[in-house]
Amino acid sequence: MDKKKVLVIGGGFGGVFAAKALERRARGKVEVELVNANNYFVFQPLLPEVAAATMHSSDAVVPLRQLLRRLQVRQAEVRGIDFDTKTVIVVQGSRLTPIELKYDELIIALGTRVDLKRFPGLPEHALTMKNLADAHRLRTHVIGCLETADVTSEPELKQQLLTFVVVGAGFSGVETVAEMRELIRHALKYYPNIHPNDVRVYLIEYADRILPTFPADLAEYATRRLQIHGIDVLTGVGTKSATASGVELTDGRIIPTSTIVATIGNGPHALVEALDLDLHWGRIKTDRFMRVHRHDGVWALGDAALIPLVEQPAEDPSHYAPQTAQFAVREGRQLAQNILRKIEKRELKPFAYTSKGSLASLGMSKAVAEVYGVKLSGTLAWLLWRGFYLSFFPGFAGKLRVLVNWLLNVVTPPNIVQVQSTSPATRYIHYRKGDRVLEPGMLIDGFYTVVKGSLKLTIDNPETGEHFEKLFGPGDHFGERVLLRSALRTGLVIALEDTTVLWISQKDFTRFVRAFPFLENYFKEYIDQTFGGTEESFAPGSANHKHELETSP
């Protein structure tokens, strides 16, 4: 008899524990393959520590191949599923030849993705805390803010750089803000020009209290701890919009900041959204056995799935399995069992599980916990938090590495290494009416096109008395002269209304234009007509610098 082929797509808690259970219980009966975009499993509870630089990135994750030794792991991106022919289409690495994988049973464990599109500016200007790269990016960003704040001579910029805003006060938001606060506190002794009072950290929650899944008194304790820790906890207020220089709240307040971390806004995985699946609240509808409606041999679990806990679920989230790691793990085990039962033609078992409790770390060796109905807070809860997650972390080697990270942090100074990642080539930037897009004398580092709204450029040259003004509407652009000169200076650019701009880095813009004769001619003519082909410049500044800093809008 041919072994049945079980394909698991997604390597989070749900997918991994389902695969592990199949590996253990159904060996010989099924052939299991797990497909995931990354080659590692992310231990989500440790991500805030990665963001706070107290945990090495690769120590908060476990390579899937080490976790699942006896089954095939495939690092690939799922591009499509054909439910009729029972085929999953993937691409692997940089090789863009689509590969078809056949399955008998398919487990969809793709999780969710961050979806911030309801909040203008947030998708472009907020950092997220969903995966390892996010956590690493946040850490790099925070340290970058401290570096610039320490040496800038502009007080407004300094205040903006030293204001940190975390949006959403569930587990992820609370633990992230607490750990980030701790990183900043410990790092400050290396930044002599930053006074501790210069730092502002906000936690913003739309509901009227933080940690909604916890009992009210624990949430209150947590709020007090965060406040003692130096965090402004704002509840009952949401986020309206964001720009590169601040966040606007629903009560009209604007907080100038360079750092917005959004832990809100869950949406379905792009693939889940594109497939012919019945979704509700953005999640895949399943029956109580985790079978996906309408498609034979297809199962779903974890955050991606909407699994009823009762026979006749109503429009009530509590009638469905919550989106937590604890549930995903149980779902994985149960699902593996059901696949086995299906193959053995035995009756399936509905998913049932009751939460054993929750834990949230609050930084500074404090936490809150509710375990089997017992409430705990403070250092004891924190020790429980660490002990629990250490025991839960998969594998001996992994546990050892996590423990070593924790021990080293006691005896070594905070890790303020800023490993810079490559900056993106194109970026949408949002401005509020009145925002200063560019300051006089700033260097232009790319090409700007107005997508929406309007901007005004003003150049006043005190040396010559020259005054120059220009308006830019949708489709208008500036900075095209980076094609000709390595360092252009600008005048003052102000947003006349709420405005969106597409920015393209000098390097990529130049490459594109140079490679594409049609475009190069367009810009040659444009520059000729606009600037008369002269090397003349408008703005004051830099003529006396040896290494030429050119000037122009």
Next chain:
Amino acid sequence: MDKKKVLVIGGGFGGVFAAKALERRARGKVEVELVNANNYFVFQPLLPEVAAATMHSSDAVVPLRQLLRRLQVRQAEVRGIDFDTKTVIVVQGSRLTPIELKYDELIIALGTRVDLKRFPGLPEHALTMKNLADAHRLRTHVIGCLETADVTSEPELKQQLLTFVVVGAGFSGVETVAEMRELIRHALKYYPNIHPNDVRVYLIEYADRILPTFPADLAEYATRRLQIHGIDVLTGVGTKSATASGVELTDGRIIPTSTIVATIGNGPHALVEALDLDLHWGRIKTDRFMRVHRHDGVWALGDAALIPLVEQPAEDPSHYAPQTAQFAVREGRQLAQNILRKIEKRELKPFAYTSKGSLASLGMSKAVAEVYGVKLSGTLAWLLWRGFYLSFFPGFAGKLRVLVNWLLNVVTPPNIVQVQSTSPATRYIHYRKGDRVLEPGMLIDGFYTVVKGSLKLTIDNPETGEHFEKLFGPGDHFGERVLLRSALRTGLVIALEDTTVLWISQKDFTRFVRAFPFLENYFKEYIDQTFGGTEESFAPGSANHKHELETSP
């Protein structure tokens, strides 16, 4: 009396040890500031271990602020120097307002950069080992090759992915190839579909032996060790050119590979090149006191400088200080002393130092060493290597972290976590005549413009018998229909001659075109004319896939 302001630009061995010596000896007399693009000092000898994933990235470096507690550290990019007004112009963080820093004494310690432009294709297709990001990128790349090789069903691709080439057999090349080999060896047990014999590792050196600075018998020992280790050592042969799929040697051989690591090709830092400085062999000419010619108060040291060791140096490299960390450290101390002497109006001292020896690690707990004329090889030399670098690593906390990395590697499995970095938005790709640019049925992930050379597209549809051919020359482009469809398939594209293509990612191309009405109209018309505006597609493939995989050139 005002304190003299000493500005150090560059945070490598030379800059850091000069700053440290000034901090220690001249406190109260001078105000020292160090400017560096990164906020950390890279301990170069450990980079190969970062590349081999045996050392965490941030443990191979030390934050400059922790290393230089009592002076100002500024993370900034130097954009220009005005020697007449004694001003350095920098930009900090993402803030593009140029800042002017005044100095009385300036130390240029900018090191060198990798310059591969003599080798066509190498700048675009080779990885380098100069800084932390490089080492991390190499590790990510090697693990990515193993991941894809484990699951691909194309034998040619598999062979290419499992062939690794290191160019240049100085310290960096030898240690990198040895560590990389070790990573692969240990990782293989997690890649069940890769047989150890499938892996090929080459070390390529233009000179007739490796490790030119070592005695011949030690170099011979090293060669044998590397061979035992499974590395093909090719000497007396250089690199001619490279493409995405292979490297061509000077003897005409072509090695198909996805991994070329270049440890050759040193050139001056871009800023050093742009400034009004006297360069020789790409290095800044100084006198024996490390003063830069023609500019008052300007000094240079380290790899960036050409410091004579004798009174009348000839065209002989041995008459100048070699570009090693050992020398840079001594230069830093001597330079600090000379600045102090200058301020105190005492006589300057010429730089003089004799190498105490060299060490090179060979992987598998072996090394070669020559210390005070004594030659050592094998495990003893390796222990010496580790002991020496551990004692040399700055700071107790740093030493502890390095030691912990080494100890953990003994008891934990290899770290095969692949932390993917964002891929670039634009990329030049080189092809040799006859290379297959795209295979039939591949997905197109961006927009391609031919910069040089020519390509031929062929589509044969076995279902309909259709045959289609098209030639692309410089300025011609394909893939523009990614604007309309999310997943396009291609036919066979072959390079008719040596060809360079500019690739732009689908995301960035689409953003640019959409934001720029002029360009959008151009492509609309172009697509209309070329494809008749129909949704017709040429290539065979995917009509039966639910999640649409569209087909087209």
